[in-house]
Amino acid sequence: MSEPTKAPARAAAKKELPEHFKAYKHVWVFVELERGQVHPVSWELMGVGRKLADKLGVELAAVVLGPAGAVTRRIAVDAFGYGADLAYLAGDDVLSDYRNESYTRVLTDLVNTYKPEILLLGATTLGRDLAGAVATTLLTGLTADCTGLDVDADGSLAATRPTFGGSLLCTIYTLNYRPQMATVRPRVLPMPEWVERAPGRVIEHPVGIVEADIVTKVLTFVPDRDSAKSNLAYADVVVAGGVGLGSPENFQLVRRLAGVLGAEYGCSRPLVQKGWVASDRQIGQTGKTIRPRLYIAAGISGAIQHRVGVEGADLIVAINTDKNAPIFGFAHVGIVADAIRLLPALTEAFRARLSPHARDRLAS
Amino acid sequence: MHIVVCIKQVPDSAQIRVHPVTNTIMRQGVPTIVNPYDLFALEEALRLRDKFGGEVTVLTMGPASAEDSLRKALAFGIDRAVLLTDRTFAGADTLATTYALATAIRKIGAAYGVPDLVFTGKQTIDGDTAQVGPGIAKRLGLLQLTYVAQIVTLDPAARSVEVERRSEGGIQVLRSALPCLITMLEATNEIRRGSLSDALHAARATIVKWNAQDAGIEDISKCGLRGSPTIVKRVFAPSPRTEKAALIELGPRPPADALIDEMFRRQPKLESELVALARGF
Numbered sequence: 352m353s354e355p356t357k358a359p360a361r362a363a364a365k366k367e368l369p370e371h372f373k374a375y376k377h378v379w380v381f382v383e384l385e386r387g388q389v390h391p392v393s394w395e396l397m398g399v400g401r402k403l404a405d406k407l408g409v410e411l412a413a414v415v416l417g418p419a420g421a422v423t424r425r426i427a428v429d430a431f432g433y434g435a436d437l438a439y440l441a442g443d444d445v446l447s448d449y450r451n452e453s454y455t456r457v458l459t460d461l462v463n464t465y466k467p468e469i470l471l472l473g474a475t476t477l478g479r480d481l482a483g484a485v486a487t488t489l490l491t492g493l494t495a496d497c498t499g500l501d502v503d504a505d506g507s508l509a510a511t512r513p514t515f516g517g518s519l520l521c522t523i524y525t526l527n528y529r530p531q532m533a534t535v536r537p538r539v540l541p542m543p544e545w546v547e548r549a550p551g552r553v554i555e556h557p558v559g560i561v562e563a564d565i566v567t568k569v570l571t572f573v574p575d576r577d578s579a580k581s582n583l584a585y586a587d588v589v590v591a592g593g594v595g596l597g598s599p600e601n602f603q604l605v606r607r608l609a610g611v612l613g614a615e616y617g618c619s620r621p622l623v624q625k626g627w628v629a630s631d632r633q634i635g636q637t638g639k640t641i642r643p644r645l646y647i648a649a650g651i652s653g654a655i656q657h658r659v660g661v662e663g664a665d666l667i668v669a670i671n672t673d674k675n676a677p678i679f680g681f682a683h684v685g686i687v688a689d690a691i692r693l694l695p696a697l698t699e700a701f702r703a704r705l706s707p708h709a710r711d712r713l714a715s
Numbered sequence: 716m717h718i719v720v721c722i723k724q725v726p727d728s729a730q731i732r733v734h735p736v737t738n739t740i741m742r743q744g745v746p747t748i749v750n751p752y753d754l755f756a757l758e759e760a761l762r763l764r765d766k767f768g769g770e771v772t773v774l775t776m777g778p779a780s781a782e783d784s785l786r787k788a789l790a791f792g793i794d795r796a797v798l799l800t801d802r803t804f805a806g807a808d809t810l811a812t813t814y815a816l817a818t819a820i821r822k823i824g825a826a827y828g829v830p831d832l833v834f835t836g837k838q839t840i841d842g843d844t845a846q847v848g849p850g851i852a853k854r855l856g857l858l859q860l861t862y863v864a865q866i867v868t869l870d871p872a873a874r875s876v877e878v879e880r881r882s883e884g885g886i887q888v889l890r891s892a893l894p895c896l897i898t899m900l901e902a903t904n905e906i907r908r909g910s911l912s913d914a915l916h917a918a919r920a921t922i923v924k925w926n927a928q929d930a931g932i933e934d935i936s937k938c939g940l941r942g943s944p945t946i947v948k949r950v951f952a953p954s955p956r957t958e959k960a961a962l963i964e965l966g967p968r969p970p971a972d973a974l975i976d977e978m979f980r981r982q983p984k985l986e987s988e989l990v991a992l993a994r995g996f
Binding site: 385386390448451455475476477482487494521522524525526527568571572573575587611612614624630636637644666667668669674678681683684685686688693706 | 889
């Protein structure tokens with residue numbers, strides 16, 4: 352990314368959209384489909400896509416790529432319930448598995464044919480692999496991992512993301528190229544409600560490539576064992592620890608509290624960098640974004656990098672020794688205390704209050 | 716085999732400090748490191764070279780001081796280092812960056828042999844976009860294999876490669892072909908300790924330094940700020956919540972209980988939800 356502090360002086364910051372881009376209209380959401388399942392981030396994007404389309408007075412389209420047959424078609428129809436006006440459907444067995452070559456070619460071809468002004472994708476491994484390739488092929492701008500999307504007064508997409516070091520936010524525009532592309536990480540946006548609606552138009556797009564055109568072959572797919580997966584992003588209660596815990600051994604205090612609460616556990620970025628905790632437990636801009644009912648942050652200072660990953664929580668509880676720590680600026684409830692001492696007490700207090708015996712005793 | 720590894724010199728994020736009043740990043744005196752994700756790419760390239768023979772060239776784009784990170788790479792046993800440095804590259808977004816890097820890789824191919832493989836890390840720790848690897852692949856017409864956890868087999872004679880690639884919910888096992896671009900996943904290997912002779916070589920080696928013209932870049936309007944379709948219009952500090960966190964005062968009640976009382980007071984349904992969750996419903 353470029354040097355943000357120099358941004359205001361830029362000559363290129365003026366909008367002079369070339370004539371041939373003026374035909375680009377409508378908002379598209381790429382619907383990520385793997386092995387018959389839609390990644391929830393696609394529907395989350397449909398929610399914000401609807402708002403952008405309404406503000407621009409244009410249509411919202413779902414773009415569905417997948418194998419030929421009923422499953423892919425049904426997903427295109429599902430998209431209407433999440434707010435799409437129309438769906439572009441490329442159903443062909445050459446698209447059964449995600450591969451960069453085939454997906455890049457088909458999505459690029461769709462863009463060049465139907466000319467959307469905005470194209471949104473999930474910032475998943477698939478979405479990032481595809482978005483980078485498509486944006487480069489189209490020679491347009493792509494803003495990764497946005498935490499906010501809006502359209503400004505002149506109809507340009509304003510894509511906000513944390514900037515380097517995680518202390519500030521920046522708003523990025525692709526003023527003079529089309530489509531304006533952006534990715535958003537799962538769980539950053541709320542899931543819109545599915546509402547029964549009359550189906551819109553489904554536009555079938557011929558894929559125009561055959562298997563022999565594609566060099567890369569999928570030999571097998573090995574799904575993760577359920578036990579190895581963390582359900583962090585979708586957990587109702589999350590307990591996390593940061594550098595305030597002082598040592599890798601003390602991270603057990605976080606896991607114990609999570610165990611008593613039936614919660615998932617996580618950590619801030621420095622603990623992953625120190626090698627104390629596995630990277631799939633990292634919460635924040637470069638880790639998981641969470642939207643739990645309750646989030647307890649122990650010994651986490653609360654840099655933006657972390658903040659953007661937890662802001663969707665209903666109740667944020669912060670434990671930190673530094674009363675000036677940024678986390679107290681966005682937590683709902685805080686306590687100035689040493690997490691190493693408080694966590695065991697909190698674990699015991701919750702155990703006492705939540706155990707069935709304690710509750711039965713209270714009732715009787 | 717000729718392998719090119721792209722690396723980036725980044726500020727050590729563990730040492731970044733934020734100014735307490737202005738909330739801006741204090742860059743002065745922050746030490747730089749090789750982007751940690753790139754070390755997995757470097758090690759993988761070295762392993763392939765050790766197995767199949769050939770050379771590894773490391774490439775970086777940045778200010779003259781980025782030479783430090785190239786010397787660090789040389790100390791691991793890399794054969795050649797190229798520094799792409801020119802004021803016209805300043806302010807480049809990912810699209811402009813991939814233009815410069817891809818052009819330089821073509822030039823490296825012409826000067827030292829066309830690469831069979833190009834490696835990058837999965838992303839950098841400063842930009843975090845993960846866009847530069849795919850962008851280079853597209854510009855060079857290379858097959859793109861991202862988030863590679865393991866190179867299962869590689870057959871330079873048959874020009875084939877088989878990899879395990881991290882995807883959502885599992886591992887994709889792919890068979891593809893050379894030349895290709897691979898972005899390595901983290902924690903897939905461990906960077907070696909360079910030998911003493913590598914360290915001596917690193918200190919003395921001549922770094923190949925190219926400006927835009929040396930790298931074969933003809934159209935500087937595709938570089939730097941001018942070549943960047945994205946522009947950063949606003950930089951701002953996040954607005955604090957209108958209400959700051961309610962801080963629990965120390966009183967007669969044990970702090971843990973006082974904290975729980977406040978949680979349940981704010982979210983009245985939380986207690987019953989937690990009971991259900993703790994019971995495993």
